[in-house]
Amino acid sequence: MEKELTLKLEEVGINNIxxxxxxxxxxxxxxxxxxxxxxxxxxxxxxTVAAYQMxxxxxxxxxxxxxxxxxxxxxxxxxxxxxxxxxRSLIAAGIFPTVLADQxxxxxxxxxxxxxxxxxxxAVRSSATAEDLPDASFAxxxxxxxxxxxxxxxxxxxxxxxxxxxxxxxxxxxxxxGYGQFEVGLSICIQKMVRSDIGVSGVAFSLDPESxxxxxxxxxxSYGLGELxxxxxxxxxxxxxxxxxxxxxxxxxxxxxxxxxxQTMVYGEDQAERxxxxxxxxxxxxxxxxxxxxxxxxxxxxxxxxxxxxNLKNKWTPMDIEWAVDGNDSNLYILQxxxxxxxxxxxxxxxxxxxxxGNPDSRALxxxxxxxxxxxxxxxxxxxVSGGAFSQSDAGFSDxxxxxxxxxxxDWEPLMKRASAIVxxxxxxxxxxxxxxxxxxxxxxxxxxxxxxxxxxxxMVTVSCAEGETGFVYDGEVTFEKSxxxxxxxxxxxxxxxxxxxxxxxxxxxxxxxxxGVGLAREEFIINNYIKVxxxxxxxxxxxxDNDLSGKIKEMICGYQDETDFFVSKLSSGIAKIAASFYxxxxxxxxxxxxxxxxxxxxxxxxxEPKEENPMLGWRGASRYYAASYKPAFALxxxxxxxxxxxxxxxxxxxxxxxxxxxxxxxxxxxVMGDCGLKRGENGLQVYLMAEIPSNIILxxxxxxxxxxxxxxxxxxxxxxxxxxxxxxxxxxxxDERNEAVKAMIIHLISxxxxxxxxxxxxxxxxxxxxDFADFLVQQGIDTISVTPDSVIKTVQAIAAAEQRIC
Numbered sequence: 001m002e003k004e005l006t007l008k009l010e011e012v013g014i015n016n017i018x019x020x021x022x023x024x025x026x027x028x029x030x031x032x033x034x035x036x037x038x039x040x041x042x043x044x045x046x047x048t049v050a051a052y053q054m055x056x057x058x059x060x061x062x063x064x065x066x067x068x069x070x071x072x073x074x075x076x077x078x079x080x081x082x083x084x085x086x087x088r089s090l091i092a093a094g095i096f097p098t099v100l101a102d103q104x105x106x107x108x109x110x111x112x113x114x115x116x117x118x119x120x121x122x123a124v125r126s127s128a129t130a131e132d133l134p135d136a137s138f139a140x141x142x143x144x145x146x147x148x149x150x151x152x153x154x155x156x157x158x159x160x161x162x163x164x165x166x167x168x169x170x171x172x173x174x175x176x177x178g179y180g181q182f183e184v185g186l187s188i189c190i191q192k193m194v195r196s197d198i199g200v201s202g203v204a205f206s207l208d209p210e211s212x213x214x215x216x217x218x219x220x221x222s223y224g225l226g227e228l229x230x231x232x233x234x235x236x237x238x239x240x241x242x243x244x245x246x247x248x249x250x251x252x253x254x255x256x257x258x259x260x261x262x263q264t265m266v267y268g269e270d271q272a273e274r275x276x277x278x279x280x281x282x283x284x285x286x287x288x289x290x291x292x293x294x295x296x297x298x299x300x301x302x303x304x305x306x307x308x309x310x311n312l313k314n315k316w317t318p319m320d321i322e323w324a325v326d327g328n329d330s331n332l333y334i335l336q337x338x339x340x341x342x343x344x345x346x347x348x349x350x351x352x353x354x355x356x357x358g359n360p361d362s363r364a365l366x367x368x369x370x371x372x373x374x375x376x377x378x379x380x381x382x383x384x385v386s387g388g389a390f391s392q393s394d395a396g397f398s399d400x401x402x403x404x405x406x407x408x409x410x411d412w413e414p415l416m417k418r419a420s421a422i423v424x425x426x427x428x429x430x431x432x433x434x435x436x437x438x439x440x441x442x443x444x445x446x447x448x449x450x451x452x453x454x455x456x457x458x459x460m461v462t463v464s465c466a467e468g469e470t471g472f473v474y475d476g477e478v479t480f481e482k483s484x485x486x487x488x489x490x491x492x493x494x495x496x497x498x499x500x501x502x503x504x505x506x507x508x509x510x511x512x513x514x515x516x517g518v519g520l521a522r523e524e525f526i527i528n529n530y531i532k533v534x535x536x537x538x539x540x541x542x543x544x545x546d547n548d549l550s551g552k553i554k555e556m557i558c559g560y561q562d563e564t565d566f567f568v569s570k571l572s573s574g575i576a577k578i579a580a581s582f583y584x585x586x587x588x589x590x591x592x593x594x595x596x597x598x599x600x601x602x603x604x605x606x607x608x609e610p611k612e613e614n615p616m617l618g619w620r621g622a623s624r625y626y627a628a629s630y631k632p633a634f635a636l637x638x639x640x641x642x643x644x645x646x647x648x649x650x651x652x653x654x655x656x657x658x659x660x661x662x663x664x665x666x667x668x669x670x671x672v673m674g675d676c677g678l679k680r681g682e683n684g685l686q687v688y689l690m691a692e693i694p695s696n697i698i699l700x701x702x703x704x705x706x707x708x709x710x711x712x713x714x715x716x717x718x719x720x721x722x723x724x725x726x727x728x729x730x731x732x733x734x735x736d737e738r739n740e741a742v743k744a745m746i747i748h749l750i751s752x753x754x755x756x757x758x759x760x761x762x763x764x765x766x767x768x769x770x771x772d773f774a775d776f777l778v779q780q781g782i783d784t785i786s787v788t789p790d791s792v793i794k795t796v797q798a799i800a801a802a803e804q805r806i807c
Contacts, residue, residue: 003050004019004048004050005047005048005050005051005054005099005100005103006045006046006047006048006051006103006104006106006107007020007045007046007048008043008044008045008046008107009024009027009028009031009041009043009044009045009046009189009191010028010031010032010043011028011046012024012025012027012028012029012046013025013028013029013032014026014028014029014312016028017129018049018129018185019048019049019050019129019185019187020046020048020049020127020187021049021126021127021128021129021185021186021187022127022128022129022338023125023126023127023189023336023338024046024127024187024188024189025127026336026337026338027041027044027189027191027336027337028046029312030305030334030337031043033308034304034305034308034334037304039301039304039305039334040331040332040333040334041333041334041335042191042192042193042194042333042335043111043114043115043191043192044111044122044189044190044191044192045107045108045110045111045189045190046127046187046188046189046190047104047158047187047188047189047190048187049129049185049186049187051100051103051104051187051188052162052165052185052186052187052188053185054097054100055091055094055096055097055100055159055162056091056094056162058094058095058096058097059090059091059093059094059095061090061091061094062182064090065087065090065166065181065182066181066182068083068086068087069083069087069171069181071083072171074172074175074414077168077414077415080168080171080172080414081168081411083168083171084166084167084168084171084411087163087166087171088163088164088166088167091159091162091163091166092159092160092163094159094162096155096159101155104154104155104158104190105151105154105155107190108122108151108154108190111190111192115192119149119150120149120192120193121147121148121149121192121193121267122148122149122154122190122191122192122193123144123145123146123147123148123189123190123191123192123193123335124144124145124148124154124157124158124161124188124189124190125144125161125188125189125191125336126142126143126144126161126164126165126186126187126188127142127186127187127188127189128142128165128170128184128185128186128187129184129185129186129187142161142164142165142167142170142186143160143161143164143167144227145157145160145161145274146193146225146227146274146275147193147197147225147267147268147274147275148271148274149271150271153271154190158188158190161186161188162186162188165184165186166181167410167411168411168413168414169410169411169412169413169414172413172414173413176417191335194324194325194326194333194335195326195327195328196224196225196226196324196325196326196327197224197225197264197265197266197267197275197327198224198266198327198328199223199224199324199325199326199327199328199330200221200222200223200224200289200290200324200325200327201221201222201224201225201226201229201322201323201324201325201335202219202220202221202222202226202229202236202289202322202323202324202430203219203220203226203229203230203320203321203322203323203430204217204218204219204220204298204299204302204321204323205217205218205302205318205319205320205321205340205430206302206303206305206306206318206319206321206340207318207340207343208240208508209340209342209343209429209430209434209438210371210372210373210374210429210508210509211343211374211508211509211512212342212343212512213508213509213511213512213581214243214316214318215242215243215244215580215583216240216241216242216243216254216508216580217240217241217243217246217298217299217302217303218238218239218240218429218430219238219239219240219241219290219295219298219299219302220236220237220238220428220429220430221236221237221239221289221290222234222236222237222259222261222264222289223261223264223280223284223289224263224264224265224266224280225265225266225275226265226322226324226335227265227275228263228264228265228277229428229430229431230430230431230432231407231427231431231432232407232408232424232426232427232428232431232432232433232434232446233263233277233407233426233427234259234260234261234262234263234426234428235259235260235261235262235426235427235428235447236259236261236289236428236430237256237257237258237259237261237288237289237290238255238256238257238259238428238429239253239255239256239257239288239290239295240253240254240255240256240577241253241254241295241296241299242254242576242580242583242648242650243299243303244580244583244584244649245580245583245648245649245650246296246299246300246303247303248649249649250647250648250649251292251296251647251648251649252296252299252648252649253292253295253296253648254573254576254577254580254648255504255573255576255577256288256569256573258286258288258558258559259428260285261280261284261285261289262279262280262285263277263278263279263280264277264278264279264280265277266278286558286559287559288559290325294325294332297332298323298332301323301332301334302319302321305319305321305334305337306318306319309337309339317339318339318340318343319337319338319339319340320337320338320339320340320341321334321336321337321338322334322335322336322337323335341439342438342439350484350485350486350487351484351485351486351487351512351513351793352482352483352484353466353482353483353484353790354374354375354376354464354466354480354481354482355466355480355481355483355790356464356466356467356478356479356480356481357479357480357481358479363462363472363474363478364474364475364476365472365473365474365475366454366455366461366473366474366475367423367445367448367449367450367451367454367455367472367473368445368448368470368471368472368473369423369424369445369446369447369448369449369451369470369471370427370428370429370434370445370446370447370469370470370471371443371445371464371465371467371468371469371470371471372429372433372434372437372438372443372444372445372446372465372471373437373438373441373442373443373444373465374443374465374466374509375441375442375443375465375466376443376462376463376464376465376466376480376482377402377419377420377421377442377443377462377463378402378420378421378460378461378462378463378477378478379400379401379402379419379420379421379460379461380398380400380401380402380458380459380460380461381401381402381404381455381456381457381458381459381460381461382396382397382398382401382402382403382404382457383404383405383452383455383456383457384397384403384404384405384412384415385405385406397415397418397419398418399418400418400419400420401418401419401420402419402420402421402422402423402461402463403415403416403419403421403422403423404422404423404424404451404452404455405422405423405424405425405452406424406425406426406452407424407425407426407427407431407432407433408422408424408432408433408436410432413436416433416436416437416440417440419442420442420463421442421443421444421445421463422436422437422442422443422444422445422446423444423445423446423448423451423455423463423473424444424445424446424447424448424451425447425448425449425450425451425452426446426447426449427446427447428446428447429446431446433446434446443463443464443465443466443471444463444465444471445463445465445471445472445473448473451473455473459475460475460476460477461473461474461475461476462474462476462477462478462480464478464480466480468503468505468506469503469505469506470505485793487514490514490793490796490797491796491797491800492800493796493799493800493803494803495777495778495782495784495785495799495803496516496783496784496785497514497515497516497784497785497786497787497792497795497796497799498515498516498517498518498519498520498586498588498761498784498785498786498787499513499515499517499518499519499582499786499787499788499789499792500518500519500520500521500763500786500787500788500789501518501520501521501578501581501789502521502522502525503525503529504526504530504573504574504575504577504578505577506789507577507578507580507581507582508577508581510581510789511581511582513789513792514792514796515582515585515792516585516586516784517582517585517586517587517588517652518578518579518582518585518586518587518588518786519588519711519761519763519784519785519786520588520590520656520711520763520786521575521578521587521588521589521590522590522593523571523575523589523590523591523592523593523637524592524593524594524598525574526570526571526574526575527571527592527594527602528598528602530570530571530573530574531566531567531570531571532556532602532603533552533553533556533602533603533604534599534602534603534604534605534607534608534609534633535567535632535633535636536604536607536608536629536630536632536633537549537553537602537603537604537605537607537608538553538557538563538564538566538567538604539563539564539632539633539636541553541563541604544604544607546604546607549603549604552603553603553604564636564639567636567640568636568639568640568643571636571637571640572639572640572641572643572644572648575589575640575641575644575653576644576648576650579644579650579652579653580650582652583650583652584652585652586652586654587650587652587653587654588654588655588656588688588709588711589641589653589654589655589656590655590656590657590658590690591621591625591634591637591655591656591657591658592624592637593620593621593658593659593690594620595612595615595616595618595619595620596609596610596611596612596615596618596619596620597609597612597615598615608629616719616725620658620659621657621658621659621660621690622657622658622659622660622661622665622666622668622669623659623661623665625657625668625669625672626665626668626669626671626672631672634672634676635672635676638672638673638676638677638678639676639677641653641655641678642676642677642678645683645685646683651683651684654685654686654687654688654708654709655673655678655685655686655687655688656687656688656689656690656711657669657687657688657689657690658690658692658713659690659692659693659716660689660690660693660696660703661693661695662695662699663699663702663703663706666689666703666706666707667706670687670706673687680706680707680708686708686709687706687707687708688707688708688709688710688711688759689703689707689709689710689711690710690711690713691710691711691712691713691717691749691760692712692713692714692715692716692717692720693716693717693720694717694720694721694745696710696749697717697745697748697749697752698748700748700749700752700753700756701752701755701756704752704753704755704756704758705756707758708758708759709753709758709759709760709761709783710749710753710758710759710760710761711760711761711762711763711786712746712749712760712761712762712763713763714737714742714762714763714766715737717737717742717745717746718735718736718737718739718742719735721739721741721742721745722734722735722739722741722742737766737773738766738770738772738773738776743776746762746776746777746780747780750780750781750782753783754781759783759784760782760783761782761783761784761785761786762777762782762784762785762786763786763787767785767787767795767798767799771798771801771802774795774798774799774801774802775802775805775806777802778799778802778803778806779802779806785799
């Protein structure tokens with residue numbers, strides 16, 4: 001096989017990387033072993049590395065190329081650019097050996113006949129022998145030419161692919177990773193085009209590309225050919241599918257985000273203009289590009305591909321996959337699959353975190369976008385025009401500068417390596433800038449829209465990707481702290497640690513901390529940050545007569561069936577992402593606990609909320625859920641929980657009732673829950689009570705008959721036990737959860753819980769802030785302690801010390 005110049009894709013496999021490259025070897029492997037399992041892979045043929053070498057030798061190019069590269073100063077972008085241009089010009093001017101040209105065109109004829117055509121449309125894809133290896137990601141270093149048709153066009157595209165082995169970025173990459181310039185060979189795949197120009201295309205990862213979370217399939221998709229998505233020129237739709245419940249047959253889509261998808265790449269009129277970019281129809285921009293059925297099918301294929309390669313290599317092998325849906329036959333196709341090369345090699349034993357000190361309002365925010373990574377970078381802004389050719393001197397770029405541009409040009413990768421951060425107007429989490437930033441380990445913010453207008457050359461900025469899924473660019477140098485901890489150094493403890501998780505966006509990342517599940521997930525965070533509208537305003541805005549409000553709500557629910565679907569989908573998605581992150585560990589989700597003044601601030605809230613003198617002690621928590629005026633809104637919360645547990649299969653979700661003053665209130669709430677299909681005990685549903693009112697403690701034996709666990713809310717319990725306003729600076733010196741009265745309450749509750757055989761835990765910072773409080777809780781036999789993620793390490797250490805002292 002080594003002497004063959006061309007081969008059918010089905011004739012090659014993973015053992016032939018040295019002659020056909022990683023991309024082609026993977027395509028052949030899938031056609032042989034995964035196509036029989038129902039996974040569609042377009043047919044094609046391969047031009048081998050031997051053919052590439054024959055072409056170079058026939059044109060006497062190797063010595064001339066070596067001479068040019070030896071003269072290159074790799075630290076000077078101008079020198080690198082000059083070398084690349086000269087080498088590519090030499091190859092582009094080369095002539096095909098007759099035997100090679102004949103074989104290429106004979107195979108093209110056979111492929112066209114296989115699809116019943118005289119001349120079929122093909123993609124001409126490069127596949128380097130060092131590309132897609134797990135120790136160096138060369139993905140995208142060489143060119144792909146789409147919608148190529150006819151003998152002469154095929155030969156031109158093949159020659160240009162040969163030349164693309166010497167793009168500036170490819171030469172620089174090989175030098176950086178220690179590969180000799182001729183150690184890497186080039187193979188080419190001539191593959192039948194999938195008509196995604198009138199369909200949909202995108203990329204999928206068999207893990208979360210940001211956090212490395214293993215149990216998710218992350219899909220990005222947009223209309224038309226996939227090149228715009230890869231470049232970062234469009235903001236794609238994003239879908240996250242949870243693998244474990246998908247395998248069990250549940251509805252596994254835990255998140256859907258609508259992208260703008262403003263442009264579409266389609267076929268051009270002829271071979272002179274093979275592809276062109278058009279504006280996407282407005283109606284299509286407002287719809288998800290994939291149906292739920294297609295999302296799940298694609299995720300199932302991604303899982304099968306990951307399973308196959310993991311078994312083949314006898315180790316976990318997450319995959320980076322390109323896919324397309326043909327607009328003619330509506331069938332799904334896999335275009336290529338390669339090993340993911342960032343998180344699969346990362347060691348999870350170390351935790352690195354970044355945190356800002358001081359008041360968040362003191363940071364001067366300039367722009368924001370999609371965060372890539374979780375780091376913080378700082379430097380002077382350098383705005384570079386996309387598509388511009390520049391050298392080190394005329395760009396004025398210095399090590400540690402912040403690269404700001406519309407979208408990154410692949411040829412800038414040597415420049416990107418010197419940046420402290422990258423900021424782009426366009427792009428999504430899987431665009432070129434995002435992929436390279438992860439590879440280089442630097443923060444990037446993509447999709448900022450107007451960064452090049454809002455930022456100024458030489459302006460000092462701080463780029464933060466450490467605050468969730470949204471990245472922020474702040475003016476000036478903002479002080480932050482970086483801390484590292486080796487998990488292997490953590491002491492072993494007997495008291496389970498759980499996490500308080502507010503943001504679904506950070507759940508994948510937080511799940512990698514030491515934990516026994518989630519002790520508190522607050523619905524109000526999801527409502528406030530993802531839904532942003534009062535639930536009663538959603539249900540009744542038409543009756544209010546506020547046209548401005550109705551207009552805003554109609555805009556918000558675009559892409560959803562109706563107002564109810566919007567609320568339930570958004571809330572269930574947020575809960576599901578947290579529940580999936582920690583599955584199958586328990587995740588305690590607290591029903592909404594907004595006060596009336598907080599609900600008032602939601603969109604439309606002013607029409608439904610009373611004005612209370614003391615909202616902290618007013619209409620909040622349980623008292624809302626059974627009230628006739630609020631019951632329809634609580635029904636939406638119940639429907640979201642029901643969807644998460646029963647349709648998505650995330651039965652690790654436990655619900656918790658907050659601020660429940662009496663046993664009668666608890667029974668009324670459970671009655672409403674039952675009417676909504678949430679009955680304690682059915683399908684394993686557990687119900688917890690937030691123990692935060694003295695009545696919860698005094699009547700603990702009575703409450704315990706109707707619940708499965710207590711969770712001590714130490715903030716409100718301290719406030720109400722001591723009779724003080726915790727927000728008042730005048731009495732702040734009295735506020736202390738270690739007060740003997742508060743501790744007496746906790747002792748009473750723990751004793752009652754154990755007497756009634758129900759669980760009891762605590763949510764709060766006290767155990768990590770005060771070692772003596774940790775001693776107290778451990779000594780009383782608390783079942784769990786739940787803290788914020790940034791307190792995990794010191795809480796474990798405090799508990800370990802407490803357990804040691806007690807022993």
